[in-house]
Amino acid sequence: MSTPKPDFKIADVIADLTRGGMPLRFEAYDGSAAGPEDADIRLELVNQRGLQYLVTAPGDLGLARAYVAGDLVVHGEHPGNPYGVMAKLKDHTKFRAPTPSELVTIVRGLGLSNLKPPPPPPQEHLPRWRRLVEGVRHSLTRDAEVISHHYDVSNAFYRHVLGPSMAYTCAVFPHADATLEEAQAEKFDLVARKLDLKPGQRLLDVGCGWGGMVMHAAREYGVRALGVTLSRQQAEWAKGAIDAAGLGDLAEVRHLDYREVLESDFDAVSSIGLTEHIGIRNYPAYFGFLRDRLKPEGRLLNHCITRHDNRPAATGAFIDRYVFPDGELTGSGRIITEAQDAGLEVMHSENLRLHYAMTLRDWNRNLVENWDACVEEVGLGTARVWGLYMAACRVGFERNEVQLHQVLAVRTADDGSDGFPLRPSW
Incomplete structure (x- = not known):
């Protein structure tokens, strides 16, 4: 050299x-x-x-x-x-x-x-063209592989970074001084209130992570909740948490692609942080599938990261190679359009952009406070990846380069009834 x-x-x-x-x-x-x-x-x-x-x-x-x-x-x-x-x-x-x-x-x-480029660090995923050679994008097999790349890191590592809630999605801060745990509980409860959950109802939570929404719905609302995740480690952790909480009669988590859920006639469907992974071209099938899982007047709450506009844009190379392989974002307008075109009636949309910046701030703080344990668990390089990606994403949310939208929709009955009161109840 x-x-x-x-x-x-x-x-x-x-x-x-x-x-x-x-x-x-x-x-x-x-x-x-x-x-x-x-x-x-x-x-x-x-x-x-x-x-x-x-x-x-x-x-x-x-x-x-x-x-x-x-x-x-x-x-x-x-x-x-x-x-x-x-x-x-x-x-x-x-x-x-x-x-x-x-x-x-x-x-x-x-x-x-x-x-001459040296070999990339071992934490780097294959470039997108190599992934195209090795499998169809957003097929069941390839989605399982890229989800495993990000989520099957280490449950202990995630516990250090995310905190006791094990919630890896945007929290909702009821006030500026709320703790991360308070904000994650408020997020799950806001979803439950928007879905108008009631005892005895059935909830499907797609992309359920470590089961936070499933357990909240079962424990706080008496709902029979089914969660599905492509991460085997998430599913195993969630099953243990459900049993430890004594919620096994109401809550269930399966290691399963959402497209393989056979049940239908759910009163509500929640999707918290899944839409980013499914591919924009798959939105029609995605929203159509979720609509078909609902009974008439059943509600869907879609919670996902969005862009600040609806124009096509490529994911940055760092995010694509190190964080969310195959991830895609678009604006809330596209989300709403696709939901409507799939036969859902969109009732409400809310932007929680600054809440995500605050969530990332707290995750970074947790990583710093538990740095030695995190490095021991996943290695120094992977710990650096996480610190870098969360800090960079925080800046993006603060500067309105990315947003976070909750879109609430309903499968309106054939006679036009939607089950909503005249004004929002949440």
Whole structure:
């Protein structure tokens, strides 16, 4: 491997190519530095492999690879919560295109060997084109594989990060000082109130995670609740939690794709954090399937991350490779349209964007407080991935780049009755 020429300053080149300039202090292993000298946060590029990551994937993917591998070190923030870094770098992660003369200088200065990409960190999932070769996108088998990639990490790790609720979806904070546990309980209860759950009714919770909604509906509302998840570890944990809570006569969780649920005539269906995984082109089948599971006047509550507009947009490379392979987002307008086209009557929509920013803030705090245990459970690289992704997503929600919508719909009866009062009751 060749080293950059002595008169070639790595930090100067990185700063020159950074869109909008270097917003924090950047230091490289060749002794060069760029950015404000009095910055509270410093980025240190510690070796040539990190340089290779940056120049061969010039954007969020290269930064993530170098950071996860330990080649790009943050000084001034805990790796479990690099929020300050992400807030400063959010609009500066992609390099501008170098001019032809700049490109020649960079190639000569770096040496050709530094332009060969090193193997990515082991936490990185296959690129999307490789996944297309190996299986049809959003088939039952491939969905099971990508869900396992993210959710079958470690139940103990998730317990450290998520807290006792084991709820890995946006909480609803009843007031600014509410704890994460209070906010997660309020989220489940808000869903229950919107669905107007009553004792003896039947609830289907698709993508049920560790069974939080299923157990809340059974314990607080006397509902017979069935949850399904593609994660085997989630299902096993949920079954144990249901038995420990003495809710086995009302609550059940199965390791099952929602498309394989055979029962119907449910009074309500909740979908909390599933829609992001199913693929936009599958929305008609998804909403149609859920409608067919409902009895007349049965309600559907769809809770999912959304974009701030309804225009098509690709998922960022870091999120796609490290966090949610095959995940897709769209705006609430598309969600509502597809629900309506599937024969559901949409009754209410609510944006909980800032609640998700607060949820991510608290998850990052939990990761920091339990850092040693988390690293012991999943390894340093994976722990870094989680700190980075949650901090970056928090910034996205704060800046209205992504949102979180709950859409409430009903299977209206043939005579037009919907079972709703004249004004919302929740």
